[in-house]
Amino acid sequence: MYNHVVYSLAKSGSNGLTLDIANDNPQCTMLHSYFSRRWHINNDWNKLSVTYNEKDDFGNVDQYGVPRPLTTKEMEDYDKETAIKLDALKQYSENNNFVLFCSVSVMDLHILHFFQSDPRTKIYLIERNIIDVFISLYINECIQWALTRPRDIGDGPNKVFAQDSITVEKSYFNQFTARYQKYTKFRDRITFEKIIRYEDYGFKNSDYRHTWNHCKLDYIKNKKEVVEFLMQLVRS
Amino acid sequence: MMETIFASFDLTSSDYTCNLGFEIFHNNKKILDINHVQAATPVTFNLDAEPGDQELRFVLKNKTSKHTIIDDNGKIIKDAYLTISNFSFNDVELNNIFLEKCQYHHDFNGSKDPVVLPFYNDLGCNGEVVFCFESPVYYWMLETIPYRKSSHV
Numbered sequence: 001m002y003n004h005v006v007y008s009l010a011k012s013g014s015n016g017l018t019l020d021i022a023n024d025n026p027q028c029t030m031l032h033s034y035f036s037r038r039w040h041i042n043n044d045w046n047k048l049s050v051t052y053n054e055k056d057d058f059g060n061v062d063q064y065g066v067p068r069p070l071t072t073k074e075m076e077d078y079d080k081e082t083a084i085k086l087d088a089l090k091q092y093s094e095n096n097n098f099v100l101f102c103s104v105s106v107m108d109l110h111i112l113h114f115f116q117s118d119p120r121t122k123i124y125l126i127e128r129n130i131i132d133v134f135i136s137l138y139i140n141e142c143i144q145w146a147l148t149r150p151r152d153i154g155d156g157p158n159k160v161f162a163q164d165s166i167t168v169e170k171s172y173f174n175q176f177t178a179r180y181q182k183y184t185k186f187r188d189r190i191t192f193e194k195i196i197r198y199e200d201y202g203f204k205n206s207d208y209r210h211t212w213n214h215c216k217l218d219y220i221k222n223k224k225e226v227v228e229f230l231m232q233l234v235r236s
Numbered sequence: 237m238m239e240t241i242f243a244s245f246d247l248t249s250s251d252y253t254c255n256l257g258f259e260i261f262h263n264n265k266k267i268l269d270i271n272h273v274q275a276a277t278p279v280t281f282n283l284d285a286e287p288g289d290q291e292l293r294f295v296l297k298n299k300t301s302k303h304t305i306i307d308d309n310g311k312i313i314k315d316a317y318l319t320i321s322n323f324s325f326n327d328v329e330l331n332n333i334f335l336e337k338c339q340y341h342h343d344f345n346g347s348k349d350p351v352v353l354p355f356y357n358d359l360g361c362n363g364e365v366v367f368c369f370e371s372p373v374y375y376w377m378l379e380t381i382p383y384r385k386s387s388h389v
Contacts, residue, residue, distance in 0.1 A: 125385060131378045187385065195385050217374055227374045228328050234383040235331070 128198035317360035
């Protein structure tokens with residue numbers, strides 16, 4: 001009996017892969033976003049043959065289910081709660097097995113160290129084309145589409161934009177740098193059970209079946225700036 | 237959709253008195269011919285590229301045995317060669333990507349069997365450096381940078 005943990009940078013299919021692993025391991029409790037601030041894949045857990053307790057999640061959404069940004073105080077509290085939750089997970093795992101994913105934006109080294117040193121835990125890495133991650137994150141977090149996206153994402157429109165219609169703001173380069181550096185710092189310390197390419201993986205859950213949009217850079221107006229930034233970031 | 241790629245690099249010679257020549261082919265079409273590289277030369281050109289595989293060939297010509305001076309121990313003490321540096325597409329310098337995607341085809345100026353070797357910026361033997369890439373070039377650049385963990389299943 002193993003625990004299963006999926007690790008990724010962002011927008012790399014970790015939700016879908018986690019769901020697949022959960023369905024393949026019904027003896028495991030689904031703690032999908034145990035360390036996230038919110039449950040953001042609608043009610044897919046309902047379709048699973050695994051147990052998911054919504055109270056295990058931080059569920060930081062408003063009355064309409066729209067994610068609510070945390071205040072500085074809440075962020076500080078969240079950091080404290082991470083230690084509490086890690087301790088709770090350690091106790092929980094003594095008698096239970098679980099499946100969850102690690103979001104690089106909320107994960108810390110203590111939690112990964114626990115996973116890494118636990119012989120019953122398998123860690124998976126799913127990686128996606130860096131430009132897809134970069135642009136997907138930007139679209140999801142920073143532009144108007146994100147502010148007006150439908151509440152039920154599963155029924156929402158495909159994200160198709162006109163050519164050269166998006167200019168990536170300079171501040172986002174710094175945000176992404178911080179995220180990527182944290183990701184590589186952790187990633188390079190972990191021994192993975194399996195490393196998966198997003199582009200090659202066939203998601204079993206229909207919600208995550210996808211056609212790889214290989215033209216995302218076409219949306220971007222400041223292409224040269226983006227490409228130059230990503231090349232320097234990866235090289236550094 | 238066809239794209240136009242702006243390419244540039246610096247071409248220098250270790251000895252401008254030697255009449256080393258240089259050519260560039262894009263998908264077998266000659267786009268540059270310098271019979272004698274006489275000074276440091278910034279090379280710039282536009283490539284019209286259809287989506288898919290692309291090939292640039294950089295050719296060194298006119299190298300002779302007189303350009304290489306060897307001492308009694310067989311050690312090269314003076315040589316003539318051309319150097320390609322600072323290769324860029326659309327003003328984005330490729331650095332190691334360029335070298336990693338190049339292969340140097342030559343036969344040691346006719347003294348040995350033909351070989352295909354890694355390229356390290358210098359062309360010291362008559363022959364050609366074949367550089368393969370893909371269009372759209374921005375996507376190719378981002379696909380090529382080593383951002384992944386090495387082993388995937």
